[in-house]
Amino acid sequence: MTELKFPGGLSEIADRYDAVLCDVWGVIHNGRAAFDAACDALVRFREGGGKVCLITNAPVPKQQVIDYFEPLGVPAAAYDDCVSSGDATREELQRRKDQVFWRMGVNSRWERDPFLYEGLDLSFGEPEEADVLLCVGLRDSLNDHPSDYADEMRPGVDRNIPMICANPDKQVRIGGKLHWCAGALAELYEDMGGRVIYPGKPHAAIYELAIARLGTAAENRGRILCIGDSPTTDMRGARLQGFDGLYVGTGLKEHGQDFQTEVADLLADYGEIATYAMTGLRW
Known part of the structure; x- marks a missing residue:
């Protein structure tokens, strides 16, 4: 196993990579404001000739992701393209457009939700008539708990309906x-015994879409670096797809002073590896 390295900044390793696939939420912003140092690192990487594709598990098409960048302070110069789990999900929905979909977690207060399936001319129905369960999220992501939905999901499990997790x-x-x-x-x-289809990270579909959008610069997997804050999506995705991974500690977990030990333990807890780790993305 390769020993985990702790570079001081992206500049120390940038010349090893032609392209970066960088997570969004938790790495370049926190939903309230951009992380300026992280955005600057991506800008500088591109100025040096590298390409950047932002890769996010947001369950919306990429345009809805990008629309939030300017208000948050994420500069357009930080990326070449963006691919979302919503993009990959739409491709899966398109392949199943003749089936009946049961929607779960679509919150009418979130105007972005319909963008996931807008223009696909899908048919929606109740659990007893559906062929597929489309799971967008929890209706109240802060106050609900996943266990609250067990009874609601039971008919899907009993009828062996696959879930598409957006x-x-x-x-x-x-x-x-x-x-x-x-x-x-x-x-x-x-x-509960159900079957799930995952278009987003850490599964292959979203990475293949990102590589296609970057073009020839991304053909050599050994020259691609995945950056993210989650062991189970970002670092696992990098490992499964054969990319190097850079874990940054600005997202899900609050790290203390002994960052190196904490990251090593965190990755071990999830049975994952990373090539590098930093407290936050910076140049």
Whole structure:
């Protein structure tokens, strides 16, 4: 196993990579404001000739992700393209457009939710008539708990309906609070005996889409670096897809002073590895 390295900044390793696949929430912003040092690191990497594709498990098409960047202070110069779990999910939905979908977790207060399936002309129905369960998230991501949905999901398990999980993340930090995501419901669905399809990280579909969008600069997997704050999505995805991984500690977990020991223990707890780790992305 490769020994975990702790570079002082991205500049120390940038010349080893042609492209970066960088997580969004928890790495370049926290849902309230951009992390300026992280954004600057990506800008400088691109100025040196590298390409950057932002890769996020947000259950919306990329345009809805990008629309939030300017108000948060994320500069357009920090990335070449963006790919979301919503993008990969739409491709899966398109392949199943003749089936009946049962929606779970669509919150009418979130105007972005319909963008996930807008223009696909899908048919929606109740659990007893559906072919597929489309899980977008919890209706109240802060106050609900995934276990609250067990009884609601039971008909899908009993009828052997596959779930499409539009966001494999289990939790995300918004400001200073952790919110539950669709991945937590998907985990429960599997524990109950159900089958789940994951278009997003750490599974292959979203990475292949990101590589396609970056083009020739991303053909050599050994020259691609994945950056993220989650052992179970970002670092696991990097390992499964054959990329190097850089773990940053600005997202889900609050780290103390002994960052190196904490990260090593954290990765070991999840049975994952990373090539590098930093307290936060910086140049």
